[in-house]
Amino acid sequence: MSDDEHEAKPVRDRSQVTIIDIARMAEVSKKTVSRVINESPLVREETRKKVKQIIAETGFTPNPQARALAFRKSFLIGLVYDNPSPQYVVNMQRGILDTLGDTAFQLVLRPCDRGEEGYRERVRSFILQHKPHGIILTPSVSEDEELAEILREEECDYVRIASLELDIPSRSIRTHDAQGAEMAAAHLAQLGHKRIGHIHGPKTFRSAHERLTGFKRGLEGYGLELAPELTVEGAYTFDSGVTSATRLLNRHDRPTAIFAGNDEMAVGVYVAARKAGLRIPEDLSIVGFDDTPISARIWPPLTTVRSPIREVGRAAADLLVKRGAGSDGSQELQSFQLELVVRESTRTI
Amino acid sequence: MSDDEHEAKPVRDRSQVTIIDIARMAEVSKKTVSRVINESPLVREETRKKVKQIIAETGFTPNPQARALAFRKSFLIGLVYDNPSPQYVVNMQRGILDTLGDTAFQLVLRPCDRGEEGYRERVRSFILQHKPHGIILTPSVSEDEELAEILREEECDYVRIASLELDIPSRSIRTHDAQGAEMAAAHLAQLGHKRIGHIHGPKTFRSAHERLTGFKRGLEGYGLELAPELTVEGAYTFDSGVTSATRLLNRHDRPTAIFAGNDEMAVGVYVAARKAGLRIPEDLSIVGFDDTPISARIWPPLTTVRSPIREVGRAAADLLVKRGAGSDGSQELQSFQLELVVRESTRTI
DNA sequence: CTGAAAGCGCTTACAG
DNA sequence: CTGAAAGCGCTTACAG
Numbered sequence: 001m002s003d004d005e006h007e008a009k010p011v012r013d014r015s016q017v018t019i020i021d022i023a024r025m026a027e028v029s030k031k032t033v034s035r036v037i038n039e040s041p042l043v044r045e046e047t048r049k050k051v052k053q054i055i056a057e058t059g060f061t062p063n064p065q066a067r068a069l070a071f072r073k074s075f076l077i078g079l080v081y082d083n084p085s086p087q088y089v090v091n092m093q094r095g096i097l098d099t100l101g102d103t104a105f106q107l108v109l110r111p112c113d114r115g116e117e118g119y120r121e122r123v124r125s126f127i128l129q130h131k132p133h134g135i136i137l138t139p140s141v142s143e144d145e146e147l148a149e150i151l152r153e154e155e156c157d158y159v160r161i162a163s164l165e166l167d168i169p170s171r172s173i174r175t176h177d178a179q180g181a182e183m184a185a186a187h188l189a190q191l192g193h194k195r196i197g198h199i200h201g202p203k204t205f206r207s208a209h210e211r212l213t214g215f216k217r218g219l220e221g222y223g224l225e226l227a228p229e230l231t232v233e234g235a236y237t238f239d240s241g242v243t244s245a246t247r248l249l250n251r252h253d254r255p256t257a258i259f260a261g262n263d264e265m266a267v268g269v270y271v272a273a274r275k276a277g278l279r280i281p282e283d284l285s286i287v288g289f290d291d292t293p294i295s296a297r298i299w300p301p302l303t304t305v306r307s308p309i310r311e312v313g314r315a316a317a318d319l320l321v322k323r324g325a326g327s328d329g330s331q332e333l334q335s336f337q338l339e340l341v342v343r344e345s346t347r348t349i
Numbered sequence: 350m351s352d353d354e355h356e357a358k359p360v361r362d363r364s365q366v367t368i369i370d371i372a373r374m375a376e377v378s379k380k381t382v383s384r385v386i387n388e389s390p391l392v393r394e395e396t397r398k399k400v401k402q403i404i405a406e407t408g409f410t411p412n413p414q415a416r417a418l419a420f421r422k423s424f425l426i427g428l429v430y431d432n433p434s435p436q437y438v439v440n441m442q443r444g445i446l447d448t449l450g451d452t453a454f455q456l457v458l459r460p461c462d463r464g465e466e467g468y469r470e471r472v473r474s475f476i477l478q479h480k481p482h483g484i485i486l487t488p489s490v491s492e493d494e495e496l497a498e499i500l501r502e503e504e505c506d507y508v509r510i511a512s513l514e515l516d517i518p519s520r521s522i523r524t525h526d527a528q529g530a531e532m533a534a535a536h537l538a539q540l541g542h543k544r545i546g547h548i549h550g551p552k553t554f555r556s557a558h559e560r561l562t563g564f565k566r567g568l569e570g571y572g573l574e575l576a577p578e579l580t581v582e583g584a585y586t587f588d589s590g591v592t593s594a595t596r597l598l599n600r601h602d603r604p605t606a607i608f609a610g611n612d613e614m615a616v617g618v619y620v621a622a623r624k625a626g627l628r629i630p631e632d633l634s635i636v637g638f639d640d641t642p643i644s645a646r647i648w649p650p651l652t653t654v655r656s657p658i659r660e661v662g663r664a665a666a667d668l669l670v671k672r673g674a675g676s677d678g679s680q681e682l683q684s685f686q687l688e689l690v691v692r693e694s695t696r697t698i
Numbered sequence: 699c700t701g702a703a704a705g706c707g708c709t710t711a712c713a714g
Numbered sequence: 715c716t717g718a719a720a721g722c723g724c725t726t727a728c729a730g
Contacts, residue, residue: 016477018707029717034709042715061478065423066707068414069722076455086642090435097460102471106425106457106479111446122451128365129410130455238646267646274648293435294643297587297616299623367723378701383725391699415723418706705726714716 017060025058026051037062064104068131076132077320080110080123082141084236085264087292088309092138095313105133105321112141114204120147127156134158134320136313140205142166157323159316163207169333170323173316177207177289178214180305180338181259184287185218187303187340188257192349193285197230197255199244199265205236211261211289230255234265241268249276249284256349257285263292266302266345281347291341301343308336366409374407375400386411413453417480425481426669429459429472431490433585434613436641437658441487444662454482454670461490463553469496476505483507483669485662489554491515506672508665512556518682519672522665526556526638527563529654529687530608533636534567536652536689537606541698542634546579546604548593548614554585560610560638579604583614590617598625598633605698606634612641615651615694630696640690650692657685 019037023030028047035043036051043051054060068074079096083089096107110126112119126132127150134157141147142160148167151158160167163177188196198215201208216226230248234240241260248255249272260266266288270280278284280300288295288304295302315334368386372379377396384392385400392400403409417423428445432438445456459475461468475481476499483506490496491509497516500507509516512526537545547564550557565575581596583589590609597604598621609615615637619629627633629649637644637653644651664683 016707020707030708031710031717032715035716038709044715047715061474063418063707064478065414065417065480066722067709069412069418069724070707070709072709072722074414076457086436086439090439093458094460097458102474104478108425108455108457109442109446111443125410125451129413129453131414238642271646271648293587294646297620297643298647299620365723369723379724380701380726381699384700387725393699396699412723415706416725418708419723419725421706421725700730702729703727706724708722710721711719713718 016063017058019060019062022051022054022058022060026054061104073131073133075104075106076108076130077105077317078108078110078126078130078132078135079138080112080135080141081138082112082114083138085262085290085292087263087294088138088290091292091309092136092313095310095315096136096317098310098314099317099321103321105317108132110135114141114144120144120150123147124150124154127151127154132156134323136316136320137161139163139207143204143206157320159319161312161316163210165333169331170319172333173312173319174333174335175207175307175312176335176337177210177307178217180289180307180340181211181214182218182221183338183340184259184289184305185215185224186221187342187346188259188285188287189219189222189224191257191285191346193255193257194224194349195230195253195255195257196224196226197232197245197248197258198226199232199234199241199248199258199260199269201234201236201261201265203233208233208236208261215259234261234268236262236264238264238268241265242272243268245269245272246275249273249278255284257287257346259287259289261289263288263290263295263302263304266304267294267298270298270302270345281345285346285349287346295341295343300345303343303346304341306339306341308338312336365412366407368409368411371400371403371407371409374403410453422480422482424453424455425457425479426454426666427457427459427475427479427481427484428487429461429484429490430487431461431463432487434611434639434641436612436643437487437639440641440658441485441662444659444664445485445666447659447663448666448670452670454666457481459484463490463493469493469499472496473499473503476500476503481505483672485665485669486510488512488556489551492553492555506669508668510661510665512559514682518680519668521682522661522668523682523684524556524656524661525684525686526559526656527566529638529656529689530560530563531567531570532687532689533608533638533654534564534573535570536691536695537608537634537636538568538571538573540606540634540695542604542606543573543698544579544602544604544606545573545575546581546594546597546607547575548581548583548590548597548607548609548618550583550585550610550614552582557582557585557610564608583610583617585611585613587613587617590614591621592617594618594621595624598622598627604633606636606695608636608638610638612637612639612644612651612653615653616643616647619647619651619694630694634695634698636695644690644692649694652692652695653690655688655690657687661685
């Protein structure tokens with residue numbers, strides 16, 4: 001590291017414009033510039049205009065590190081996730097980035113493992129150290145009440161994405177998974193299926209329960225029942241889909257249709273069906289959940305329940321970023337409807 | 350979580366421990382503590398030990414915002430990518446996060462679009478504003494020499510991941526794509542295929558060129574040639590895979606095997622084959638590239654060239670984080686070999 | 699090897 | 715509505 005040397009070097013023309021320069025040019029104090037930046041109403045309209053113009057002319061951008069230090073809060077938005085489906089995660093990221101765009105806010109990735117000991121404390125350290133502007137929690141970590149309690153304790157803003165109402169409206173985004181599963185059930189029932197299997201997600205995911213419940217309710221609407229022996233638990237992973245489906249398809253009274261709790265597992269069902277020598281959809285109809293990219297790429301294209309993951313991500317980031325801009329007290333809970341996307345993996349029996 | 354109760358709890362003062370507290374406790378100056386934190390060699394061993402111990406006891410972590418402001422450099426690692434394959438991106442993220450772990454460094458996502466005007470300036474603003482510790486560039490943005498020039502200009506450290514040698518060793522990670530494609534060619538040739546089609550990626554990706562070249566070379570080794578009419582350009586996307594394959598398969602002299610430039614397109618070939626009523630691998634053998642998760646999930650499982658994306662991500666982050674820790678001058682260029690993963694989508698003709 | 703001073707570029711609290 | 719002072723928690727540059 002050579003340190004010395006240096007003659008009258010243009011002394012870092014790279015020197016960015018700072019709030020001081022703006023203040024000087026606008027003939028006001030730093031504080032007033034700061035007020036304009038932070039959209040304080042306590043600035044005369046005329047003054048504001050003048051400052052804003054100079055900011056625009058110089059292309060000045062306030063230094064986020066300095067602001068973070070003074071605010072005791074950074075411009076990071078943390079995405080805390082433990083979702084085993086990579087497609088879900090990518091879509092979520094896209095949505096959040098749609099909102100963040102070129103704002104000063106940055107998306108920071110914080111994968112975690114609910115099974116791992118001390119995972120909550122790891123999140124806490126992140127918060128304590130980096131003082132993020134907010135945290136977005138996806139299922140299933142979003143369902144962890146103790147984690148939410150930690151966030152409140154540390155006064156970290158957050159939004160929980162879940163298939164049920166877990167928190168106050170301004171901190172929740174809800175997806176109507178049960179309703180989505182109900183549509184899946186109706187679809188299969190209408191096609192004439194009676195022996196229907198279901199592979200649900202792990203019990204640690206509330207979505208698994210919601211989807212199961214909704215599916216049952218949907219079948220009941222058609223006078224059908226979900227046989228307990230045809231209801232098995234998967235892990236929301238591809239492998240678990242293969243294993244669970246294999247079990248179902250090896251039965252002498254195998255189902256004519258299987259509803260998988262997510263697309264990853266549904267794709268596993270495809271493989272199990274192939275290995276069992278069954279044709280899709282001639283011998284077996286399959287319905288998935290999420291409408292992640294793979295569902296349209298696989299053959300035959302998968303009928304699935306579309307969960308607007310990307311939009312949900314956008315909305316979640318919006319909630320965090322626009323805080324205070326509007327009312328946040330008596331806000332209504334934002335929720336997203338799902339829809340059934342009928343493709344070619346389902347057919348009349 | 351019961352919170353209160355327990356007596357004289359060290360009142361984990363919401364007021365965090367600062368460098369001043371440590372200095373006071375160790376009976377040294379702030380500066381000395383700072384030196385210990387930054388591993389300066391200019392500290393007496395005894396002093397260092399003492400300070401380190403107190404840091405450990407108090408659980409002190411230096412405030413990254415303050416350090417960033419003083420250093421004029423943040424603790425963010427930016428991932429700049431324009432790769433259209435979500436699977437590639439997820440794997441890359443995983444690798445980087447493996448290295449970053451619980452360090453102070455955070456992974457920040459910066460997707461971009463090389464086609465969009467002003468995309469380079471957008472990266473520049475990010476750097477100017479956030480002063481990231483370093484940037485990781487994946488193909489094809491990694492191949493943009495003008496972008497690299499901007500990074501150097503702004504004195505931002507970076508690592509370019511590419512299928513060829515683009516930069517100095519300490520700023521490059523190389524994958525041997527040509528060699529991988531050669532293996533794919535050999536595999537198909539050994540199976541007896543003679544009419545072989547290839548769908549390569551877009552010309553803006555050097556990897557597309559490398560893979561094409563390697564594939565040709567591989568065929569030549571077996572006295573085969575890649576017919577120009579069976580060589581088409583895709584976009585590394587699923588849809589382009591379907592379209593390109595459809596074109597190839599509609600020919601009267603259709604190929605008996607297709608090598609796709611990446612897995613996304615290979616999956617598209619599956620769909621085109623199905624639509625054309627061709628069985629895989631009985632009527633058509635398919636080879637992909639990357640070994641992303643989908644290749645093992647699809648039926649029949651895809652034979653593909655394994656690109657160690659996750660390891661590459663780990664290595665790239667390592668390069669950025671460990672800078673200075675060792676020699677960085679006469680370093681050797683890190684490169685990764687690929688391997689052929691033979692699954693069930695290829696068969697003797 | 700160690701430290702006192704000044705500064706990074708903003709904001710909070712406090713006055714007016 | 716506006717500003718001067720102090721401070722956020724570190725590091726740089728300069729002394730010793």
